[in-house]
Amino acid sequence: MEAPPAPLNLCSARCGQRLRILALMACTEDCMRLRELGFCERSEVSKLSDGSAILCSVYGVRLALGRELSARVLVEPVAA
DSSP states (O other): OOOOOOOEEGGGSOTTOEEEEEEEOSOHHHHHHHHHTTOOTTOEEEEEEESSEEEEEETTEEEEEEHHHHTTEEEEEOOO
């Protein structure tokens, strides 16, 4: 039996990769705002670009997150 992949943060995920959000580890206000936008635990996202801001797609909406906030989002790859 294969072990599940280790969680990684959104910054270290590859561009183009489908991901599932495991946890938001930011301050309460940031977490609340992200959840209001649909960027929450168990949601699937795609990482579109990696620069000074991380561009993601969630439920067909593109969101840009700063690198500091992205480092506090734990994700896991979704099997194809």
